[in-house]
Amino acid sequence: MAALAPPVAAIRVAVRRALTGLPSDGPVLVACSGGADSLALAAATAFVAPRLGRAAGLVTVDHGLQAGSAQRGEAVAAWAREAGFAPVAVVRVEVAGRSGGPEAAAREARYQALTDVARQHGAVAVLTGHTRDDQAETVLLALARGAGPRGLAGMPARRELAGVPLLRPLLMIGRAETRAACAVLGLSAWEDPHNTDPSYARSRVRSDVLPALVGALGPGVLDNLARTARLVAADNAALDELAETALAAARHPGGGLLVPALVGLAPAVRGRVLHVWARELGASPGALSYRHVAALDALVTEWRGQGPADLPGGVRVLRRADRLAPVTPG
Template sequence: MAALAPPVAAIRVAVRRALTGLPSGGPVLVACSGGADSLALAAATVFVAPRLGRAAAFVTVDHGLQDGSAERAEAVANWARGAGFPSATVVRVEVAGRPGGPEAAAREARYEALTEAARQQNAVAVLTGHTRDDQAETVLLALARGAGPRGLAGMPARRDLAGVPLLRPLLEIGRAQTRAACAALGLSPWQDPHNTDPSYARSRVRADLLPALVRALGPGVVDNLARTARLVAADNAALDELAATALAAARCPGGGLSVPGLVGLVPAVRGRVLHSWARELGAAAGALSHRHVTALDALITDWRGQGPTDLPGGVRVLRRADRLTPVEPT
């Protein structure tokens, strides 16, 4: 009996860990584009899930952004059926006309499709093939944007997707391992031309910036960037817990916040309190920036009788005496 290739074994172990502890019921739903990362994930899941007494389902999203995308999506779904997935679905989405750049628009459409597929199949989790290299790229992009700790925390291994856990089992697995696993299993991944298109920021990071850092600092830089994301995420969780407690203590009747209850907080906690409160008031997360939170903070720490602070979504906040109060826009 031939020995199992180490990359295949490593990916199966990662998938087993991710699936352990999930509730029983519906299937785990693997999102697969046909690239090496998600193909290796799909192959591991269809092997591991039945051995844990779980059903596995498969979905591929056709973004319609390239010639032949529909045929390619059907080919990936056909592979999945032949590989042992009892259910393999193709979901087509419309990317054009969505707000934001093409990367953001495609991502939004993709997650909407995964949400709907999970709902239709009563999935207990959705699995995606993001790797350690993807995490390193995400941290570098966050640094370039001047993002705070939330951005530097990168992609979580688990987050909520419309009530269904979205799992990223391969965040500890390198891209080279997924390619080696595909080779060992005789799989032929699709090479997405968007991954090398220099018009996309992530493609430039992948093709130019990250390799330059590896040459300058050594191959450990990828793991170090991913480790940074894990460490920052842990700190974020602790600060968010402190902020939730502080927000509850600072609430006033009528929806306002007590200034004396906020002024003594350390800036990292107070900023999270104000960010969370602004979200509650209706400020959209994607538009709520550091500048808005700083303006709210000035109503507490640099009070000079200034007028209301305007937040995204038409939200306005005014300080009245020792209270921050939402007001109707004029």
């Protein structure tokens, strides 16, 4: 018997780990564009899931942004049916008119479609094909934005999205491995032209920045960037737990937060407390930035009688003696 090709074996092991421990009832769904990463993930899931007694379906999302996208979606669906996936869904989404840039709008539409299909079929998880290389790109983009620890933590291996678990089994698998696995399995992967379009920041990082880093520092830089994300994510989890406890202790019975309970906190913990509280008050998570949290922090640590801190969404916070409280309109 011929030995299993290492890339195929590595991806199957990653999928098995991701599926182990999920609730026994309900299928998993693979999000598959037809690119090498998601196609390798789908092929591995088609092999692993039945051996775990697990049903597996597949969803491909047509963003309608490129010529031939509908035909490509149907081709992916036809392959999925032959591979034994059920259910198989092709979902057309509307990207225009959504907030944010084109990448953000397409991502929002895609994830909404995935969670909708997951709920329709009672899926216990959706699997996506993000790889170690995607993680490295995410970390570099976060560094460039000055995003702080949350950005440097990159993409989590698991997150809840609209009540649906989203799993990323391949975050320790390189893009070269997914391409190699497709070649071994005889799968023809689609090359998304957006991945090489220089108008997108991620495409420039992929085509220019990462190759330059690998050339200067060696191929280990990709693993190191992905490892950094995992380490920072673990630190974030610990700090978030401390912040949850601190927030509960700082709440004023009449609403707002007690300043004396905040002053003695470590800055990293206090910042998280203020960030969570600002979101509770209605500040938009997407617009809430470092400067907003810093303005709240100044009311705690550098108060000289200054006026309220203005947060996104028209939220205003004022310090009254030893208490932070939202300003009531009118």
